[in-house]
Amino acid sequence: MSHSHHMDHIEHKMNSSMVTTTESHEHHHPTTMPEHSHGGGMMMMEMTFHFGYKNVPLLFSGLIINTPGEMAGAFVAVFFLAMFYEGLKIARESLLRKSQVSIRYNSMPVPGPNGTILMETHKTVGQQMLSLPHLMQTVLHIIQVVISYFLMLIFMTYNAYLCIAVAAGAGTGYFFFSWKKAVVVDITEHCH
Amino acid sequence: MMPMHFFFSDKVVLLFDFWNVHSPAGMVLSVLVILLMAMLYEAIKVGKVKLLQHTMQAIPTSLSSDRLDVSEGASVNSGPGQPEHSTPRRWFLYHVSQSLFHVVQVVIGYLVMLAVMSYNTWIFLGVIAGSTIGYFVAYPLLNVR
Numbered sequence: 468m469s470h471s472h473h474m475d476h477i478e479h480k481m482n483s484s485m486v487t488t489t490e491s492h493e494h495h496h497p498t499t500m501p502e503h504s505h506g507g508g509m510m511m512m513e514m515t516f517h518f519g520y521k522n523v524p525l526l527f528s529g530l531i532i533n534t535p536g537e538m539a540g541a542f543v544a545v546f547f548l549a550m551f552y553e554g555l556k557i558a559r560e561s562l563l564r565k566s567q568v569s570i571r572y573n574s575m576p577v578p579g580p581n582g583t584i585l586m587e588t589h590k591t592v593g594q595q596m597l598s599l600p601h602l603m604q605t606v607l608h609i610i611q612v613v614i615s616y617f618l619m620l621i622f623m624t625y626n627a628y629l630c631i632a633v634a635a636g637a638g639t640g641y642f643f644f645s646w647k648k649a650v651v652v653d654i655t656e657h658c659h
Numbered sequence: 660m661m662p663m664h665f666f667f668s669d670k671v672v673l674l675f676d677f678w679n680v681h682s683p684a685g686m687v688l689s690v691l692v693i694l695l696m697a698m699l700y701e702a703i704k705v706g707k708v709k710l711l712q713h714t715m716q717a718i719p720t721s722l723s724s725d726r727l728d729v730s731e732g733a734s735v736n737s738g739p740g741q742p743e744h745s746t747p748r749r750w751f752l753y754h755v756s757q758s759l760f761h762v763v764q765v766v767i768g769y770l771v772m773l774a775v776m777s778y779n780t781w782i783f784l785g786v787i788a789g790s791t792i793g794y795f796v797a798y799p800l801l802n803v804r
Contacts, residue, residue, distance in 0.1 A: 514661065514777075515676040622769045623776065630769070638762035645761075646754060 549636025
């Protein structure tokens with residue numbers, strides 16, 4: 468712990484000397500002091516952005532990044548996780564739209580002939596809660612919430628590489644997956 | 660050590676180690692910056708929708724001028740699937756800018772989240788105020804054509 472802390476400190480000084488010229492020493496004492504008193508197995512949380520690939524905890528207790536290679540792997544993994552998150556959001560949206568469209572088509576010819584069949588449309592809407600599309604949406608929602616919290620926690624490590632991975636993954640995912648969505652939105656807008 | 664509850668203080672380190680606040684004036688400035696960031700977040704959300712609306716409007720008109728001399732209303736009703744094939748460059752530009760907007764939105768969203776995580780009440784109030792003002796100002800713009 469003391470060794471890694473020492474490394475951290477040096478890295479910090481190098482980092483901050485690039486940004487702030489003179490006050491780096493003063494700046495660092497308040498943030499590093501509690502680490503001395505803590506001492507135990509608990510890992511100190513960083514409180515500002517930093518570039519580093521040593522001793523970076525990642526979500527789970529066994530996952531600690533210590534080498535550049537591990538950081539590269541984590542970068543790729545986080546990148547794809549963020550991409551997957553964007554894809555999931557858009558997939559959910561299009562899935563919802565698809566199920567809504569089918570319901571609308573089911574109910575649309577119904578009010579035409581007479582008023583009694585109108586009850587049937589209400590029934591189909593009510594059964595939505597136990598239907599397969601809704602169940603699917605719920606499961607996907609759980610996955611989405613979990614992934615979004617994971618991404619948030621990854622960003623909270625303040626590790627600049629991982630933060631860049633999250634942002635780049637989100638951008639790339641949005642770029643590739645919302646291509647189709649733009650067209651879909653276009654169609655619905657025109658049909659109105 | 661990281662605080663785990665809200666507290667009032669004019670000392671805080673926000674996001675970067677050079678953003679070190681230790682005076683009331685600095686705190687006011689930081690709250691203002693954070694407030695603007697929260698406002699910008701709301702503005703970007705609206706901006707994305709506005710961009711979509713803008714492109715939607717622009718494409719049918721370019722269609723009508725390219726192909727046949729029909730009125731704008733008629734060309735809007737014409738082909739639902741046609742625009743993205745006829746003006747792919749415009750769609751590409753739109754899509755790239757929309758993606759960039761999205762990245763900026765994600766980054767600012769996380770930065771604001773981290774600022775709140777400092778547990779400094781002033782910063783937190785700044786975020787809430789910025790979000791409120793941003794929403795209040797930006798959302799009426801959605802209906803302005």
